[in-house]
Amino acid sequence: MNEVMKNEAKECLDMIASQVKARINRCVEEADKYTKDMNEDYEHFFCWYSEDMYKVQLRLKIYRELQKVVNDDSLCETLGWMNHMVEGFTDDLLCGSVQNHSTNASFNTAHLLDREVKQQVVREFKMMLARINNGGTEK
Incomplete structure (x- = not known):
């Protein structure tokens, strides 16, 4: 590979790393805010913010996984991982069940929230991938 x-x-890797770090920081800030609210008034938190906290934690997990891949310093591996996740999430969203039919209401809610997070992550990853494909590396 030439210079x-x-x-x-x-x-490109630096741009991805910068965006991933920013998204992780935003998720951590949100999670910290929700944790503070939870510790002050759990009942209020549970009624109004528990679903948001769950989604933040799911996004945080995905972006931390991406950060590990980016830190391996291989653009090919990083783009491959991102494309694989987009394809897997898209297949799940298109072919998977919209509703889960468990007798546990919390499990059904978690299933729907997981789908929302997958939709959001697919959009975010596609934007990053499009920026790379268009040659833009702004941070």
């Missing part, structure tokens, strides 16, 4: 291509790959 120009190495620099372009490094710029």
